[in-house]
Amino acid sequence: xxxxxxxxxxxxxxxxxxxxxxxxxxxxxxxxxxxxxxxxxxxxxxxxxxxxxxxxxxxxxxxxxxxxxxxxxxxxxxxxxxxxxxxxxxxxxxxxxxxxxxxxxxxxxxxxxxxxxxxxxxxxxxxxxxxxxxxxxxxxxxxxxxxxxxxxxxxxxxxxxxxxxxxxxxxxxxxxxxxxxxxxxxxxxxxxx
Amino acid sequence: xxxxxxxxxxxxxxxxxxxxxxxxxxxxxxxxxxxxxxxxxxxxxxxxxxxxxxxxxxxxxxxxxxxxxxxxxxxxxxxxxxxxxxxxxxxxxxxxxxxxxxxxxxxxxxxxxxxxxxxxxxxxxxxxxxxxxxxxxxxxxxxxxxxxxxxxxxxxxxxxxxxxxxxxxxxxxxxxxxxxxxxxxxxxxxxxxxxxxxxxxxxxxxxxxxxx
Numbered sequence: 001x002x003x004x005x006x007x008x009x010x011x012x013x014x015x016x017x018x019x020x021x022x023x024x025x026x027x028x029x030x031x032x033x034x035x036x037x038x039x040x041x042x043x044x045x046x047x048x049x050x051x052x053x054x055x056x057x058x059x060x061x062x063x064x065x066x067x068x069x070x071x072x073x074x075x076x077x078x079x080x081x082x083x084x085x086x087x088x089x090x091x092x093x094x095x096x097x098x099x100x101x102x103x104x105x106x107x108x109x110x111x112x113x114x115x116x117x118x119x120x121x122x123x124x125x126x127x128x129x130x131x132x133x134x135x136x137x138x139x140x141x142x143x144x145x146x147x148x149x150x151x152x153x154x155x156x157x158x159x160x161x162x163x164x165x166x167x168x169x170x171x172x173x174x175x176x177x178x179x180x181x182x183x184x185x186x187x188x189x190x191x192x193x
Numbered sequence: 194x195x196x197x198x199x200x201x202x203x204x205x206x207x208x209x210x211x212x213x214x215x216x217x218x219x220x221x222x223x224x225x226x227x228x229x230x231x232x233x234x235x236x237x238x239x240x241x242x243x244x245x246x247x248x249x250x251x252x253x254x255x256x257x258x259x260x261x262x263x264x265x266x267x268x269x270x271x272x273x274x275x276x277x278x279x280x281x282x283x284x285x286x287x288x289x290x291x292x293x294x295x296x297x298x299x300x301x302x303x304x305x306x307x308x309x310x311x312x313x314x315x316x317x318x319x320x321x322x323x324x325x326x327x328x329x330x331x332x333x334x335x336x337x338x339x340x341x342x343x344x345x346x347x348x349x350x351x352x353x354x355x356x357x358x359x360x361x362x363x364x365x366x367x368x369x370x371x372x373x374x375x376x377x378x379x380x381x382x383x384x385x386x387x388x389x390x391x392x393x394x395x396x397x398x399x400x401x402x403x404x405x
Contacts, residue, residue, distance in 0.1 A: 002286055047242065047294050070280070072287055091287050095280040096380075102270065102278040106256065107241060107294075 003092070004162045005073065006085040008171055008184040011151045017130070020154070020181045021119060024128060027177055028121040036131070037062040038116045039142050041100065043108035055108060057099050061115070061142060067094040076188070084175075085168040086186045090159065115145050118152065125167075126174060129155045154182050194263075195314075195338040196346050196377045198354065199385035200363035201392065202319075202331040210321055210328040217319050217333070218308060220357045226312035232320065233262045234332075234383075235304035236390050239288070239295040256295065257387050258288060261379070269383040273391075277380040300325060303390045305332040314338045315353055322393050330393045333358065334382070341377045343369040 012020050025033060039061050044052040058069045074089030095102075100110075118131025130152050134145035156175060158167050175184040205213045222228075241253040259269045260282075268284040271277035278284075288295065307320030318334040335354060340346040347365055354362045367388065368381040 001283065045291075045294055049293060053291065053294060070287075072290055074290075091283055091290065093280050093283040093287060095278055095284075098276045098278060101276045102272075105254070105272050105275050 002089055002162070003159050004077075004164070005088050005090040006158045006160070006167050006171060007088070007187070008085050008156045008175055009187050010154050010182045010184040012130075012154060012182045013151045016181060017152055020130060020152075020178070023178065023181060024119075024121045024130070027174070028123045028128065031122070034120040035062075036060065036116070036118065036120055036129075039113065040116060041113040042111045043100075043103050044111045045106070045108045053108075054111075055103065057103065059097075059099075068097060068099045069093070070095050070099060083165065083168050084172040084186060085156075085158075086188070087168070089162075092159070110139075113139070114148070115142055123174065124170075125158050125160060126171060127155075127157050127159075129153075129157075131155075154178075154184065156184050194341075194377065194379050194382065195316075195336045196340050196343050196350065197334060197336040197382045197385070198350055198363060198366055199332060199334045199382060199389055200354075200358075200361075200366075201389055202333050202358065202361055204331065210331060214307065214319055214321055214331055217331070217357065218310070221310050221312065221317060221319070224312060224357060226310035226315075226317060229309045229311045231262075231307065232309050232318045233260075233304060233306045234320070234386050235260050235302065236387060238298040238301035240298055242294050242296050255298070258285070259383050259386065261383065261386075264379060267379075269380065271380075271383060271387060273387070277383060279380060303329075303394065305386070305390075307332075317357075322390070324394070330396065332386070332389055334386075336382075342374055343377055344374055 037060070038058050040056060040058040043055045043057060046052045054073070056071045058071070060066045070093040072091040077087040113136055115134040115136060116131045117134065118129060121128040132152050133148045135148050136142060137144045137146060156171055158171065160167050178184060202213065202217060204210055205216060208216070236257050236259045239256045239258065254272055257271050261269070266281055268280050268282050269277060270280065270284060303322065303324045305320035305322045307318060310317040314337060316336040316338060320332045321328050322330040322332050335350060337346050337350050347369070351362060366385050368384050
């Protein structure tokens, strides 16, 4: 099933992390704060088309035996410029551990990889991730990493069936409650290129 | 899943596919096997679109995307002599997104459908292999549930196969290879079906009707 992902992001400096976590614990669903340590690899398949096909393969480094996660993200939907979140089609697939071998056999090549370490919160269908990105110094060796910056990335996302525009309003309302600790905005991926 | 052997049953002399399937299932019922629903294994073939070949400089590879009713929430994707990926059914949705890079080979869909029989610790599935409207052969799958190591139960499986296949017993499946002590997995069954389907595709079409 093709679903839609709604996305907003921002960042906080390392020294503000504790205050943000404290506020999130208060606002979010009552559950034990979850931490995660993931390794993500981004693969490209080049063809005659102008832009290569991108797939993201992600695995947990701290939870043995969990499936790998393969994700396809489509182009941002050009729609309402007033919409508060970035909206893209997405397809999420759970797979066996030989995913990278299989992608290579299909003709994909790894473009880049990183390690993400942080916290995960939920509020209803909204997922909030506060994490630090680590650069992998030697390709394939996740033991040797270095932090990319002195800040944490904060992502607010929802995966829902297409066309549920109220979702981005709910996200805006939630994001308001995180100010001024962090300002979450709709990030235009083209601005980053 | 237990160690499984997938083989092809040749059509009986002077009979057609359907009649041979009936002969087999009758033998199983006489042995005391109990019918337990139906099964289906299907296979779609994709090849790399010409546009993606140039940069890799390699001949187009065939990728098989298969489903097995025994695992309704899963999808199996494999390359011959290559890795077999087990994924959830959203993989089919991804293949639609990838249609610019991977094209479905014309009229390539092949499937086998039939009845499941339980006989003590053995699960037997006799299926009619079809491509489009035509019946092309017969598949026989036998699983010995309690054991997951091929080396430990191949002889027992062979003995059971002999009791209802008579002289048409297969050799040890290639997937057992030299890894006789490895734990058997559903991916091994899908590889056997892929090999069986490829073999049947190459065979001449079996006459559908009439006794010769």
